């Protein structure tokens with residue numbers, strides 16, 4: 303037999319409920335409280351109501367009223383507490399001003415574009431005009447006018463990407479020296495250098511000229527640590543009366559020191575069909591200061607660009623008089639500069655667009 307229900311039991315239950323209500327802070331707490339006291343099966347108050355039969359008949363009516371009063375008290379207290387919780391809760395679309403701010407990703411200048419801008423800035427300050435030109439070129443401007451006629455062995459130096467179908471005239475930038483239809487000089491190849499634009503410029507404007515032509519060029523190279531089939535060149539040309547090799551050297555001593563800091567510059571004999579004489583330009587290795595290390599292959603020098611005095615045949619091809627004017631030309635690879643400046647040892651990183659790489663460069 304269970305203990306008969308009496309006033310003391312009811313008061314103890316009330317005190318228990320008050321204590322638990324004061325520590326209920328969530329809807330879930332209130333639901334548990336409701337189940338524990340009023341649950342249909344095991345609620346303690348429900349249990350009291352079920353056991354009223356054990357109360358002596360003379361006290362049953364009073365005890366029954368007390369239990370029912372407690373039940374209504376509990377129902378109303380839980381209801382009030384739920385309402386209070388609901389009214390203090392922020393609306394679903396409320397802004398929580400205490401949350402940390404979301405980080406907004408900030409774009410960066412690509413390292414190759416950064417180098418190109420620096421190179422353009424340096425030459426612009428020296429009075430050079432910056433030009434762009436078409437990436438699809440015709441054979442005449444890319445090769446022939448640059449002293450590389452169809453059978454010239456020098457064409458083997460540059461593996462060229464040809465189009466299946468020629469693009470007839472009107473390519474962007476071709477407003478300079480447009481190709482006469484009769485000569486069938488439709489664009490048939492992806493330019494192997496930006497020098498083609500030098501030809502267009504010289505055929506359009508008289509000397510003196512000072513230009514650089516930055517842009518994408520294409521060769522049939524397979525992708526490896528130091529080659530890509532598309533890369534960024536900046537080629538340049540100076541033509542005027544009395545331009546000498548000393549001007550070339552002075553220009554690059556100034557330009558390369560601005561680009562790389564305190565380096566030594568040297569010229570080394572080389573060969574290009576469109577310049578004579580031709581020279582590779584080296585800078586002293588910054589990793590070892592010229593003593594010799596892995597970066598410079600133990601030579602102390604790093605090859606940075608190709609250059610030379612413009613071949614008289616090129617000047618003649620555009621209608622300039624090699625007796626009146628001379629000039630120098632050069633080509634510098636943006637990837638090579640960026641690899642040296644930023645210590646990148648794999649050229650492919652510049653084209654993979656991996657944010658882990660790109661985010662290492664300042665905004």
Ligand SMILES: [Zn+2]
Pocket residue numbers: 587588589590591592593594595596597598599600602603
């Ligand atoms: Zn070195």
